[in-house]
Amino acid sequence: MGAANFRGGVHPEHRKELTASLAITAATIPRKVVIPLQQHIGAPCEPLVKVGDAVKVGQMIGDSEAFVSAPVHASISGTVAAIEPYNHPLGRKVTAIIIEGDGRDEWCSELEPVEKVDDLSPEEIRARIRSAGIVGLGGAAFPAHVKLSPPEGKAIDTVIINGAECEPYLTADHRLMLERPEDIVFGLEVIMKALGAGRGIIGIEDNKPDALRVMRQAIEGKSDMSVVALKTKYPQGAEKMLILATTRRRVPSGGLPLDVGVVNHNVGTTVAIAEAVRKGKPLIERVVTVTGEGVKRPANLMVRLGTLAGDLLEYCGGLREDTCKLIMGGPMMGLAQPTADFPVVKGTSGILALTAEEAAVYENGSCIRCASCVKACPINLVPTFIAQAAEHGLFDRAEKLHAADCIECGCCSYICPAGIPLTQWIRIAKAEVLARRRR
């Protein structure tokens, strides 16, 4: 049997060679961190500290009463210098707690380490993951404990760990699989226990044979876990594509993975969950791939949350003169930043500095109806028609063409020979369609 697959997708240049062989190293602990009170999907946190308060590493400094939310923690020890709006990589300013470090890196743990999964009940696991502030580290930043709390009547039988890392350039998950396989297996056990799921699958693209080998070794003797080689193709790591490829189940349109008995978590999230249980460590750092031709010394770094991208880039030798684009995340779905003055947040998988040669220019040419976008769309949409509808403000038509189902993976824009920013047009249509539905 060949590698697990799905219909559609594209094959962008991987560009992972810049960092794939570089082990994760700890970046220097910054002297200042900016911790936004919202780094997740859901309700923003309220600050638990005041300006002037002394804080230690791991101390919870923001939390919310809401279920769909995740607390934030101090990632360095020092004093709260300010609580004020600050640049957020998602584009607008968000209230953030700014901590001036004291250089001592003093920790305080509010969670007791637990050695065995069996020592915790599913409720205790969920409570622990919530108080550790863990969210989806792949980029979506959905609170992890919410995914582990399926509604009544939705039985989950399968947990999928996403090790596809299909975004070009990024190697953070690849390195975690090579360097922390036990943590991933332990984290998967924790997730399976919390959900009562009997099957755990780790999906890895087949362009990472070393990760496949290491993970297969790590699950040896565990009859309820398997490692699945996925065909290397973007967006193999997209939730619906990953579930289809590994289980042949199709998440219904407008539905969630739990509708087909599946929950997925990213490799990075799984490691964070393992650390929260085994070490009692809240989410105060994550692996970030700092790369792109614009970065002088690309690296996979363990970075304290709240570290400013500018400090991180400086740590990597600074930017080359011809850098023309700075991106948080991967090149397919990441967000272009106007400045390096933004903090690393929980969903920051990479910081990319692209030169003019690497970065694409979309010129919005004439559609020649080549159907490349139709072939590439993993959701079976006809991107060019939706884009045309959006361009002419025909949102009823866009809705009929299922604009709301778009997963914004970017395949259509990537493949378009006329350089039409199809994804951008469809985003406009999708936002309008969803807004009309809410009305």
Next chain:
Amino acid sequence: MNGKLVISSSPHVRTIQSVQSIMIDVLIALGPVALVAVLLFGKQALITMAVGMGAAMLTEALWLRRWNIFGDGSAAVTGLLLAMTLPANVPWWIPVIGAAAAIIIGKQLYGGIGQNIFNPALVGRAILVFSWGSRLSGKIWPVPKPFHFFADISAVTTATPLAGEAEAMEVSLSQLLIGNMAGCLGETSAIALIFGAFWLFYKGHIDWRIPGGYLATVWIMGTLLGGGIYINPYMTGLFHLLTGGVLLGALFMATDMVTSPVTPSGKLIFGVGCGLITMLIRLYGAYPEGVTFAILTMNALTPLIDKFTIPRKFGEVKRLVRP
């Protein structure tokens, strides 16, 4: 960093493919066909194709007031395809008028590349057929003189195999495959056409559904109906596939991206429709050949086909029947 960062919506990388690179691939794919045409019909084939391409590119450049004569390459493709639908012995002004009509009436009047409804090369050909039909589709065709580049090919003429006369019927399978028979420049050699089309398949520029549907329909109807109202034992399914413009049409004309459906099932319907109309004209119509008008008719139906063949989205739940 010089302080100027570009902000744009994702994705931030792009394929190296462009409209121009696709058009160059089509020209490469037409290479073997053009080569065989020159080998068979000599200098007049070369002149007709060169004039067709040149006139198309020049017309487009003038119309768009653009200095770059080659541009996106689409005009060159149109000009070459038009020339390939002409016999070798046409006077030089036939491809000139045809190419100019193809570019202006077939393409630019609709708004340029991507906007036209009909295949421009076939629009050009249709206009030529209506205006100077006897020079294009009569019963007298030059006989190819392989490897005689400077030969005057108008000296010996015959009917095309499709025309129906017994003498024209006597063509062997190897003649049909190599193309050593009377016909238009680009339509005689099956091997060259298939060879060229492989490049387009390999590059992913054409989908199997259009040529597949087209050729399968022609073969099935040819096998079942033979010569139609013209009872003729020579006319088999294979004969219909290898004579006339079916291969050129199915592989290079019907697959024109702009004027064929974008949906997978739409492409199949389009191909089958082209095959059906081609055979109806061949077997029951007044013309011996029907490729041009079959494709033009299906071009007109393309928006409708697209509309009714929007694919089922991922995870679409079948609507439950309400009690």
